[in-house]
Amino acid sequence: MKDIIEIRWHGRGGQGAKTAALLFADAALASGKYIQAFPEYGPERMGAPVTSFNRISSKPILLHSGVANPSIVIVLDPTLVASVDVTEGMPDDGILIINSGKCPSEIKKELGIAGGIKVFAVDASGISKETIGREIPNTPMLGAFVKATGILDFKEMLEDTRKKLEKKFKNKPGVVEGNIKAIERAYAEVRS
Amino acid sequence: MAKGNIVARTGNEAMAEAMRQINPDVVAAYPITPATEIVQIFASYVADGLVSTEFVPVESEHSAMSACIGSSAAGGRTMTGTSSQGLALMAEMLYIAAGLRLPIVLAVVNRALSSPINIHCDHSDTMMVRDSGWIQIFSENSQEAYDNMIQAVKIAEKAAIPVIVTTDGFIISHGMERIEILDDADVKNFVGEYKPKDYLLKLEEPITAGALDLTDYYFEHKRQQIEGFKASKAVILDVAKEFAVIAGRSYGLFEKYRLDDAEIALVAMGSTAGTTKVVVDELRQKGLKAGLLKPRVFRPFPKEEILEALKKLKAIAVMDRSDSMNGHEGPLCAEIKAAFYDIGVNKPVLNYIYGLGGREIRPEDIALVFSELSEVAGGKEKPKVSYLGVRE
Numbered sequence: 001m002k003d004i005i006e007i008r009w010h011g012r013g014g015q016g017a018k019t020a021a022l023l024f025a026d027a028a029l030a031s032g033k034y035i036q037a038f039p040e041y042g043p044e045r046m047g048a049p050v051t052s053f054n055r056i057s058s059k060p061i062l063l064h065s066g067v068a069n070p071s072i073v074i075v076l077d078p079t080l081v082a083s084v085d086v087t088e089g090m091p092d093d094g095i096l097i098i099n100s101g102k103c104p105s106e107i108k109k110e111l112g113i114a115g116g117i118k119v120f121a122v123d124a125s126g127i128s129k130e131t132i133g134r135e136i137p138n139t140p141m142l143g144a145f146v147k148a149t150g151i152l153d154f155k156e157m158l159e160d161t162r163k164k165l166e167k168k169f170k171n172k173p174g175v176v177e178g179n180i181k182a183i184e185r186a187y188a189e190v191r192s
Numbered sequence: 193m194a195k196g197n198i199v200a201r202t203g204n205e206a207m208a209e210a211m212r213q214i215n216p217d218v219v220a221a222y223p224i225t226p227a228t229e230i231v232q233i234f235a236s237y238v239a240d241g242l243v244s245t246e247f248v249p250v251e252s253e254h255s256a257m258s259a260c261i262g263s264s265a266a267g268g269r270t271m272t273g274t275s276s277q278g279l280a281l282m283a284e285m286l287y288i289a290a291g292l293r294l295p296i297v298l299a300v301v302n303r304a305l306s307s308p309i310n311i312h313c314d315h316s317d318t319m320m321v322r323d324s325g326w327i328q329i330f331s332e333n334s335q336e337a338y339d340n341m342i343q344a345v346k347i348a349e350k351a352a353i354p355v356i357v358t359t360d361g362f363i364i365s366h367g368m369e370r371i372e373i374l375d376d377a378d379v380k381n382f383v384g385e386y387k388p389k390d391y392l393l394k395l396e397e398p399i400t401a402g403a404l405d406l407t408d409y410y411f412e413h414k415r416q417q418i419e420g421f422k423a424s425k426a427v428i429l430d431v432a433k434e435f436a437v438i439a440g441r442s443y444g445l446f447e448k449y450r451l452d453d454a455e456i457a458l459v460a461m462g463s464t465a466g467t468t469k470v471v472v473d474e475l476r477q478k479g480l481k482a483g484l485l486k487p488r489v490f491r492p493f494p495k496e497e498i499l500e501a502l503k504k505l506k507a508i509a510v511m512d513r514s515d516s517m518n519g520h521e522g523p524l525c526a527e528i529k530a531a532f533y534d535i536g537v538n539k540p541v542l543n544y545i546y547g548l549g550g551r552e553i554r555p556e557d558i559a560l561v562f563s564e565l566s567e568v569a570g571g572k573e574k575p576k577v578s579y580l581g582v583r584e
Contacts, residue, residue: 029198033370037200037367038368041362063466066552066554
């Protein structure tokens with residue numbers, strides 16, 4: 001199963017954890033990979049902790065069980081770490097990417113990460129407020145994710161996401177540009 | 193060999209896409225989680241003018257199937273979708289559709305039945321209507337859901353039997369995967385124009401549908417229905433052959449995965465079959481002769497063919513994602529055991545009830561089943577029925 005990369009997204013209902021997983025899967029598909037993207041469905045309430053998942057592989061993916069040991073975890077909301085163990089099941093060489101203005105070493109201390117898990121941080125909330133005009137951290141986190149993991153080609157991912165957003169926001173071209181700018185900024189600003 | 197366009201689709205999106213390409217005359221539907229999206233997406237195709245379908249938003253699933261029966265009897269190609277309680281509410285009308293030999297296609301996203309109320313996957317809903325006279329085709333993933341929907345139209349119309357196509361709720365219905373979509377023109381040519389022989393709107397040759405049929409002829413008509421159902425196995429295989437030509441993907445009544453030289457095997461339907469394949473591969477690497485049989489067509493039950501595929505095994509585990517509440521075992525297991533009786537074979541068959549109400553089924557759970565199966569093949573005794581992944 002090692003040839004499959006497993007990813008977990010943490011967010012709060014309404015923040016776009018599901019959409020981020022879908023956008024990422026679509027971008028990975030465009031680069032020729034086999035993909036899965038699926039949310040964990042619980043009671044659907046705005047603000048409640050939610051998770052969604054990806055599997056990415058160069059071979060067909062047959063597994064249909066949940067993701068228990070993600071090597072990459074993305075946290076869309078920094079306040080989640082107070083109530084959710086975001087590192088649960090992660091291997092020692094995992095990568096954690098968090099939406100936070102704090103520096104990664106500080107976050108590592110706060111979360112009590114002693115082992116080899118690499119922590120990356122970017123202020124996706126701040127970026128989205130400046131570029132999109134609202135706090136929508138999921139698209140900038142895509143940029144940080146690609147920078148931290150190198151799983152996808154950044155330019156290809158950006159182009160594919162632009163296409164998807166143009167389709168979704170046919171009548172709101174400003175939203176598309178804001179999102180693209182957010183992804184670019186997060187790609188440039190993410191720290192480890 | 194890729195023949196179509198590679199896209200990312202959830203099971204629901206894939207089924208809606210198939211429906212768009214089929215462009216049925218009528219869709220009458222009522223929403224229910226987790227099947228809602230199928231008809232919701234399809235309704236947007238209707239609104240956007242991408243299909244010429246008459247969409248009938250009704251006030252319940254009973255009405256949905258009633259409207260489908262009216263439309264199909266009138267001579268229209270007819271489709272709908274539902275889940276769980278919705279299917280339960282349709283049950284009365286399902287028997288009527290089957291008895292009238294109406295080729296309706298119904299997408300069912302498998303979901304547990306109340307109570308307790310639950311929105312997640314198990315197979316209780318379609319098992320509840322297993323004797324309704326509908327063909328039942330299970331899908332492992334989004335690709336199969338798409339392919340099965342397209343084949344279902346042709347199967348239904350050729351056999352004059354309505355067809356249910358299933359996916360596993362949320363796991364497949366809301367899980368996005370890479371799939372191959374055929375060109376619109378290929379699907380259009382494949383399903384062709386629907387030309388029923390007899391129908392209510394054929395004014396030059398009027399018929400009656402749904403007439404009273406008492407002790408005089410009811411039995412004869414049921415006997416014909418039973419024979420038609422038996423004959424549908426051949427229709428399903430013929431349609432699969434035709435489909436392989438346009439899609440490059442082959443389907444049978446079931447799929448054998450590393451089964452021919454296997455000593456122990458699981459029988460599993462739906463998405464769990466995929467996870468089982470991964471475990472089979474791992475066990476094979478360790479030298480264990482493990483295999484899988486994945487029933488695709490549960491109704492009609494391909495008894496002789498499944499027996500042929502299973503008879504050489506030392507021990508078999510049948511995975512049931514529902515219970516029959518018969519006090520002893522699950523529905524799939526009962527079918528398989530009954531079949532073995534006919535050929536006088538008494539083989540160790542273990543039954544595992546799993547995944548009720550969406551309970552997670554992990555590769556480790558399946559590996560545990562294989563390990564118990566190995567012990568049984570080696571002569572050990574194990575409980576006939578186990579409940580996998582439940583807290584006792």
